[in-house]
Amino acid sequence: MNKKLLLGLGLIFTSSLFAQTFTDNFDSYTAGQKLCPQSAGAWTTWSNAPGGNEDVLVSNAASSSPSNSLYFASATQAGGPTDLVRHFGVLNTGQFSMDFNLKIDAGKAAYFNLQKTATMGQTYALDAFFSDAGTLTFNQVAGFSAAFPQGTWFNFKMNINFNINKWEIFINNVSVGYFANTVNQIESIDIFPVDATSPYNAAFYLDDFHTVTTPYTLPVKNAGVTFAGFNGGNIATNTVVPTFKVRNLGTSAITSFDITLNYNGNNISQSYSGLNMASLAEQSFTLTTPLNLVAGSNVLSYTVSNVNGQGADNDATDNVASITVNPIVPATGKMVVGEEATGTWCQWCPRGTVFMDKFENDFADFWAGIAVHNGDPMTVATYDTGIGTLIGGYPSSLVDRGADVDPSGMANDFYTRLQVAPTALIENGATWDPATRMLYVSVASTFQAAANNNYKIACVLTEDDVTGTGSGWSQSNAYAGGNNGVMGGFEALPNPVPAAQMVYNHVARAIQPSFEGFANSFPATVNAGDVHIVNFLFILPAGWDESKIHIISMLIDPTGKIDNAGKATIAKAITNGYDYGVAAGVAEVSAQLDDQVKIYPNPANNNATLEINLKEQATVNVRISNASGQEMVSRNYGSMNGSSTINLATSSYLPGIYFVELTINDQLVVKRLIVE
Secondary structure: HHHHHHHOOEEEEEEEEOEEEEEEOOOOOOOOOOHHHHHHOEEEEEEOOOOOOOEEEOOOOOOOOOOEEEEEOOOOOOOOOOOOOEEEEEOOOOOOEEEEEEEEEEEEEEEEEEEEEOOOOOEEEEEEOOOOOOOEOOOOOOOOEEEEEOOOOEEEEEEEEEEEEEEEEEEEOEEEEEEEOOOEEEEEEOOOOOOOOOOOOOOEEEEEEEEEOOOOOOOOOEEEEEEEEEEEOOOOOEEEEEEEEEEEEEOOOOOOOEEEEEEEEEEEEEOOOOEEOOOOOEEEEEOOEEOOOOOEEEEEEEEOOOHHHHHOOOOHHHOOEEEEEOEEEEOOOOEEEEEEOOOOOOOHHHHHHHHHHHHHHHHHHHHHEEEOOOOOOOOOOOHHHHHHHOOOOOEEEEOOOEEOOHHHHHHHHHHHHHHHOOOOOEEEHHHHHHHHEEEEEEEEEEEEEOEEEEEEEEEEEEOOOOOOOOOOOOEEOOOOOOOOOOOHHHHOOOOOOOOHHHOEEOOOEEHHHHHHHHOOOOOEOOOOOOOOEEEEEEEEEOOOOOHHHHEEEEOOOOOOOOOEEEEEEHHHHHHHOOOOEEEEEEEEOOOHHHHHEEOOOOEEEOOEEEEEEEEEEEEEEEEEEOOOOOEEEEEEEEEEEEEEEEEOOOOOOOOOEEEEEEEOOOEEEEEEEEOO
């Protein structure tokens, strides 16, 4: 570039009726000195402190165009302190293009973000992560990823059409995808060295920064479709709710319009009236007619017409928005498990609450969500300890016990796992006694492929609509006040959210027999077509609502990953029927009367003695069952008081585990008896 034209500043700024261009190749600056004081206001820092700790040094160690560039590096998890900013002014109509050259050291990371307003940190429009594995992702765009070259210069480019909310990304001038952004406005770019993953090492050069801003003059009447999509999982055979956004890109208010959806050769039309959309206002809409997704790649488009009942508007270029829909085809009988590590003390865990509910809604027939609590009244110690060995912090989540991901990012892993054929199909059966609150569960595994005894079954109970009182039930909330963005309504709630306002879903209540599963679930050789059954017994405390319980059974493969799962309500499991198999576990109750009941000898051979010490008169019932739930004997001993003994004849029992259930008035005590 001709330095005489750059006036010694290393940049060009041009303006015309149609476009404004900014270019900076950093070549005329003095290497080894801070950038901002040399740039005549073109660049600043996050804290607006040119020349300070956040300013970046101009480098001549490497460049895309001779001879200077900027070098950003940080080896800390927090990143920085370098924090370079370029303000564009508020942009939310027209078009904007930005490109620059990057050289990211091999195995290192790079990052930038786009801010919505001039107030830094108020709203992040986009977070761009160039990972140390060579993949570009955006926090705000689920499912987007693109590869970039490491250790060499490449060009990154972003074209934004704000009118139709289309953000397209290019790597070395090749389009790698586009998306609609939830925040369709920018004011600045912030370039900051940070790595999202351990060992937290960001290091990259940036050169030849270039932007083009093309303003848009609003006509009188113009409606633009800015988003095309649907609510629900992108799964073949799913029924979803069509959703779209319309923006008033004219100067006069929009009071009505017609919309036409086209998908797979079918049209759905609907009229909207009684509106009052001011100039530049944007509004979300849903169609009342649901949409059935079909396998294969098809274009889904929305076309707006008849604005204000007056036919065509003044600009037809923004009347249509479309996406390509290629739904995932699930493997037969597949169910995916999402385990979320959470706690009421964790200020970022509301994110997990929101996304677990979303995935339950979007993926219901294929998704089993489990919220594993830590350090609060809902903690199940065995489960908490197990998941703690696989995560790096809170909130975290595992999809089929794969890599640790943020709860908001589980969808990608879900869709991948949904397509993997399971080794066995899983079905839960049950019997339920509301008087004793004993839930017997049978887990039937119908094998689709050969397996062995390194596969294991674990069974989990979850409960929805869980509430409690006291400070331990109050949810810490980093989203209070909205400074950290919108999060499913938590931005409108205080920090902490009082227990009285919190309802917890997908709460893990029990896991049997362990996090790793039952070691004797299957024989040494399992053939395709074999059916094996494992039995569990849970005794539900009176405070649990059995109508809100889900039984989630997991087939765990030899590597510790979850191969497949089954999910059912208690009512559904009862309908499926209970079958007898291998006994795996029992959840025993330690009631107040527990220390008043003893069994000896234990283990027993021909006889055992049941000793009962009652402080007052009570009615006593005794029932003995085997580990599969079969009743061996049941007897009402009537009214008893003080110290009493009951002989239990066990000579006819096969060796194994038995459960002695005593109902003393209205209280239940369960003791385990081993017969040798």
